[in-house]
Amino acid sequence: MAYKSIFSVLTDEALIKPTLDHAIALATRLDAHVDALCLGVDRSQTGYYYAGASAAVLQETISRAQTEAEAIEAAARAVFGPSEIRWSAESGVAQLADLARHVATRARFSDLAVLPQPYGTDRGAELEPIVEAALFEGGVPVLVLPNDVAPNPAPKRILLGWNESSEALAAARAALPFLTQAEAVHVVVIDPPTHGPSRSDPGGMLSQYLSRHGVRCEIDVLSKTLPRISDVISRHAADIDADMIVMGAYGHSRFREAILGGATRYMLEQAKLPVLMAH
Structure with missing residues (x-):
């Protein structure tokens, strides 16, 4: 077995480069393809309005998430650009409660998911369900990356x-x-x-x-x-x-x-x- 399809989910601009640097280093060594899912997360409650909220307010949260997704995708493409690996990046919007479906659909067709550590200072609430969705619904092994660790595609x-x-x-x-x-x-x-x-x-x-x-x-x-x-x-x-x-x-x-x-x-x-x- 070899890792030929590496998958990552990006939801935070601050974590894009460290996460993709690891994925790119692995893909370079293994001649693999990297797929990046760039998500803007809508954190509004699902199924009902907040008290006093209108449809216009909820549409604003979706529009904000879409803007975030586009910015994350642009940043990811900038990181991928200088590399010589095969890669793809797509953006989308997902509600916090519906993240697992989007992540699992793509993770299940990969060999390895490369994801940032889900806990720590300034880590979003979406990172934990993303890791769990890849492990459980996606059925793929996950390489979890802590802060400030240099890429090492060949650990000794x-x-x-x-x-x-x-x-x-x-x-x-x-x-x-x-x-x-x-x-x-x-x-x-x-x-x-x-x-x-x-x-x-x-x-x-x-x-x-x-x-x-x-x-x-x-x-x-x-x-x-x-x-x-x-x-x-x-x-x-x-x-x-x-x-x-x-x-x-x-x-x-x-x-x-x-x-x-x-x-x-x-x-x-x-x-x-x-x-x-x-x-």
Whole structure:
């Protein structure tokens, strides 16, 4: 498998260049095509008017979103222009509650979505549902980019989180184009179960599977010495000087993670490295 169709959604002019720089670097290395969906987001309530609002007011919000979409598309084309890759950019307007349909329709026909980190200072409310729409409705792996990380289309050292879940296995398979070219892949197992078929060799079957693809991997078994799994992963990534983290996304329900937290939620909030996620 190779990434030949890379997809991104742009809704914030401040995030256009850093997001597209990563996508262009990947496309240049992999000889891939980049499709950018430039959305102006209408954040008005759907299904009814605000109290005292008129149709003219609502039309104004749509017109403003259309203007934003056109500005985002123009900025994206300016970033794409000097590159030598194959690319396309289209603009449109979507209401906040209807983002998933627009994102999923295009994401499902791509190999990888490249999206900005959805949480942080000055991040719009639309970024989280865009990531989730790509993962769930689009069924595509997502490379989530934190702030101020230089493009690295060929990460040399990768941390792969492994807990024997179907989500973690989906992430490992989706990340094979990165894993096969890495110098070292650390399969990280945290507090493996004391009872189970893999208790004597945690991560062994995954490592065997990856090695048959030519992946140079080793297994790191860690104790949960910090309150959250995401903290252990982040600390170990720093210890091994990792360039990327690969992990399954939303082993629990999205609602539970939104209310109680979870590894996916915390990684999306706090990651300092690009994180490739799949569900």
